[in-house]
Amino acid sequence: MLALVAGCGAAGRSGQSEPVSRHLVYQKVAGTAGIWIADVDGSNARLLVPGGTAPAISPDGKWVVYNGGCDQVSGDCSGAYVVSTSGEKPRQISPPLVGISWSPDSERIVATDPGIHDAPDSTLLSIDIGSGKAVTLARGSIYGASFSPDGEQIVYAVADKPSNEGFIAEEIDLFVSGRDGGDANQITDDGQSGYPVWGPKSIAFSKLIPSPDWGRHELWEIQADGSRRRAIVAPLPKRYRGHGHLGLVPIDWSREGRGLLAGSINEWGSIPIAVDPQTGETRQLAEDQASYPVALSRSGDVALFFIVDNVGSYPARNTVLVVPYAGGKARVVARGALAASWNR
Secondary structure, three states, X not given: OOOOOOOOEEEOOOOOEEEOXXXXXXXXXXXXXXXXXXOXXXXXXXXXXXXXXXXXXXXXXXXXXXXXXXXXXOOOOOEEEEEEOOOOOOEEEEOOOEEEEEOOOOOEEEEEEOOOOOOOOEEEEEEEOOOOOEEEEEEEEEEEEEEOOOOOEEEEEEEXXXXXOHHHHOOEEEEEEEOOEEEEEEOOOOOEEEEEEEOOOOEEEEEOOEOOOOEOEEEEEEOOOOOOOXXXXXXXXXXXXXXXXXXXXXXXXXXXXXXXXXXXXXXXXXXXXXXXXXXXXEEEOOOOOOEEEEEEOOOOOEEEEEEOOOOOOOHHHOEEEEEEOOOOOOEEEEEOEEEEEEOO
């Protein structure tokens, strides 16, 4: 699986506000391939870095982390790089990464080094962007990580005894650690808790439930100390179950915590779903099952997602779109592109 933000500034750890440049970045796969940058509405698009995959823009709009040095045939990349949005020379910071998430102050990322191909044993890293210093948070099968709203802590999900059978055969739980590592506090013990997303009021996560028809992951929430665990969407409605479907995973919170973007995982992608965290009501935001939700605006009014060409023969069909969270027609902001990220 791979934020629309109101306002003119972002507060860092110092508490000082600085102007924020709003950008959309994405991986272009049709035409001139590479990491492209545009205004958040898709206008003024220009090439930022030739080649490269999976870009993630910092909240302050100054930096983009991506995987670079990629072989066009195998798709293997030499490492993760950081580049300024002004287009200065990229700098390698680590091996290739997946699941990149920025700290609110734009100083650090948390991401997974997947290691050897086809091996379930991965390493979760917290990386200081300025120095490139990496701290290992966990090893095993990693099922997501997310910074706290103040950026001082990280919640992550890990199975420390990986299995090639995935979540069906693993004990997966949530842990909370400092942004620089240190002792982690385990906050679940059911062996079924993954894909955490830390919001303004609670941590949303998936309860990973196997079933004869793939899975039926439910949406739950919990506090950082492990208290007040409750279901948001459970039991899973029938429309999200069945062969080829795994259920729901959280993607992003709105700024006030009144809206939650989720994904309905299927064998083709992850359909973007609007969730009311109080009532558990859900609403599908796109029709294409090969969709991937990316982010919800902090104000909660719009969501970013992209559609992929799973066949692989029609790169121009990959498309980046925005859609009203309340429902309505989606609008294309980039064509021949995928793996989008923004700080709007």
